[in-house]
Structure formats: C-alpha cells, structure tokens
Amino acid sequence: MILARADQVSRRYGDVLALDRVDLTVRAGEMVGLLGPNGAGKSTLMNLIVGLRRPTSGRVELFGGDPRDPAPRRQLGMTPQETGLPGTLRVGEVVDFAAAHYADPVPRDELLDRFGLTDQVRRQTGGLSGGQRRRLAVALAFVGRPRLVLLDEPTSGLDVEARRTLWDAIRAFHAEGGTVLLSSHYLEEVEALASRVVVIGHGRVLADDSVDAVRSVVGVRRVSFVADDLPALPGVVRSELIDGRNHLLTTDADQLVRDLVTAGVGFTDLEVRPTSLEEAFLAITAEEPPSGDTRGARPGDGPVTVGSRPAGDDDEPTTAASGGRPATA
Numbered sequence: 001m002i003l004a005r006a007d008q009v010s011r012r013y014g015d016v017l018a019l020d021r022v023d024l025t026v027r028a029g030e031m032v033g034l035l036g037p038n039g040a041g042k043s044t045l046m047n048l049i050v051g052l053r054r055p056t057s058g059r060v061e062l063f064g065g066d067p068r069d070p071a072p073r074r075q076l077g078m079t080p081q082e083t084g085l086p087g088t089l090r091v092g093e094v095v096d097f098a099a100a101h102y103a104d105p106v107p108r109d110e111l112l113d114r115f116g117l118t119d120q121v122r123r124q125t126g127g128l129s130g131g132q133r134r135r136l137a138v139a140l141a142f143v144g145r146p147r148l149v150l151l152d153e154p155t156s157g158l159d160v161e162a163r164r165t166l167w168d169a170i171r172a173f174h175a176e177g178g179t180v181l182l183s184s185h186y187l188e189e190v191e192a193l194a195s196r197v198v199v200i201g202h203g204r205v206l207a208d209d210s211v212d213a214v215r216s217v218v219g220v221r222r223v224s225f226v227a228d229d230l231p232a233l234p235g236v237v238r239s240e241l242i243d244g245r246n247h248l249l250t251t252d253a254d255q256l257v258r259d260l261v262t263a264g265v266g267f268t269d270l271e272v273r274p275t276s277l278e279e280a281f282l283a284i285t286a287e288e289p290p291s292g293d294t295r296g297a298r299p300g301d302g303p304v305t306v307g308s309r310p311a312g313d314d315d316e317p318t319t320a321a322s323g324g325r326p327a328t329a
C-alpha cells in the first residue's frame, strides 16, 4: 500500500531548480532515509509531500489523495527542519495543544516518556536546551498516532545521548507498524534507522536502494598522486588526470596503494581521502567529471540501482479519512 508518492515532480524557486523530475514512493511499514548534502532538495521534497508547497510540475499523492486536502493530513505527522515553539508555554501545555487536534492522541505522559522529556513537563519551552526543544518538536509529530511521519533532519544539533533517545522513539513507532520518511546529511543516521535509502543531489534522485547497496557505493575513496606512467590497475572505479595529478576512485584504497607499490609506480605526493556522497555518486553515474552545474549533463534520467531491492507489488492508493491537519511545531 502506497502512502506517499511523487511522480516526476519538479519544483522551481525562481532560477533555482530545487527538484528535477523526482520519483519517490513510500509504502506502508517502510522506514525510508532521504540522504543528501545541503541544498540537495530534501526539504523541498518533504514539503511537497505534506502539501506545504505545490510542485511546479508533476504530481504528489498523500494517502492516495491531494496532500493539500485536510482529510489525508489527519493521518500525517511532520517535524520540519526549523520549528518555533511558543516560549512562554510549558512543555505539557504544548503537547496538550497539539493533542487537542486529534480524536485519540497519545497520552501526554507516555509521549514525554518516549522522548525523554518527562522531567521537563512543567518547563516553559523558552527555557529548554536546544536538544530538548528539538526532541519536543519531533515528539509532536507523533502525538496524533499518525500512519506516516516525515522528519526533516530530526537529530540535527543533538548530542549523542539525545540522538539515541530520539532514534529509539522513532524505531519504536516503526516497530509498531508506523511508516517514516526522514532526511539526513549523514549516512550513519540513515544506517541506524532505515533499511532503504534514497540519495538525492542537485534536485535529482541519484539512487534508491538498500542501505547496504548504497553504503558500498559511498565507501569510495579518492587516491591522488603525481606519477608519470600509470599501468592498468584493478579495482579503479574511475580515473582522471587533473592539473598533472592522477585521481583514482576505488572502493579499496589500501589495496590500490599496495598495487601501485608492487607495480613500481614512482608516485609522489600521495593523498587518500573519502569522497563526498555526492562526489561518489556523480563519479559513478556521470560520464563527465562533476564540474559546475551537472544537471542535465548526466547520462540517463533515472536513479541508479546499485543493488537489488524487492519490488513492491501493491500500487493501490489508500482512501483518506476526513478532517484534520498534521502536527507541526
């Protein structure tokens, strides 16, 4: 059962093409990570799915209907990237206010306990730490027992312990059958939570696959050095010569360096560094090296399948219930 779908969705802000013909499907029971660097288009995509913005072209469906209709939104919870909480209201009052929009909200104490905020129930939100405020904002997305939750960088700015508390709460929701779409800059976060990851860069879906498959691709390293003569080397995903330096992309940098030595290559100024997510994907998917605006320069229009994922078999949209709005803080 498909809960949210974007079909060839583009979104333009003036001259900026924030999303370029994006396809995305989120099925019931999935926990999907949306991974990408700053400005990739993650927030824009989430805002389109929840009906906060309209696509410039293409179609978005939420629970089989228009995301701007109130009906489907009752079953939705969202925490946007930036949230504002009324500073003079107490934590308990904010939860009660959000809960009042729903017929069967999660009891206040249970919600606060899940998100490690029990001790803060009487604190004014203006007096909370940044991490506590963020946890409260995320907790509010769950108060209405939604079927689908969208979390835009839920753990940004959190310390390790707060992040773990939040991950546990998200996992518990998912374990009970909830569906989650969350965005992150960090593969580590997506790995910790999701089994499927959609990598987005420059407004395009670069990959949509299992976390394992994507990890094997983003594990690419860049080995660069100066050398006159280079034999053919195994395990090199891509090679380029830029300003007299050889740049070799490989999934096993240690082995490549050993091979260089064994082959007697007289290299100097050796450097090994990780490639960024975006770099790794562009390197593997593009014929031309990434330079400037690569949109439209890449061959092929679809996302890369880097491994195998069981195909979904149910394309029937669900029927939305009536009334309501998402819990946004």
Ligand SMILES: Nc1ncnc2c1ncn2[C@@H]1O[C@H](COP(=O)(O)OP(=O)(O)OP(=O)(O)O)[C@@H](O)[C@H]1O
Pocket (backbone or CB within 6 Å): 013, 016, 017, 018, 036, 037, 038, 039, 040, 041, 042, 043, 044, 045, 081, 185
């Ligand atoms: N309201 C807006 N007006 C103009 N440009 C916008 C607007 N919102 C987003 N953009 C631009 O659209 C592109 C995608 O932005 P978006 O916020 O969706 O990316 P993101 O992947 O969520 O980034 P981040 O990880 O930094 O939050 C960026 O180039 C951004 O500057």
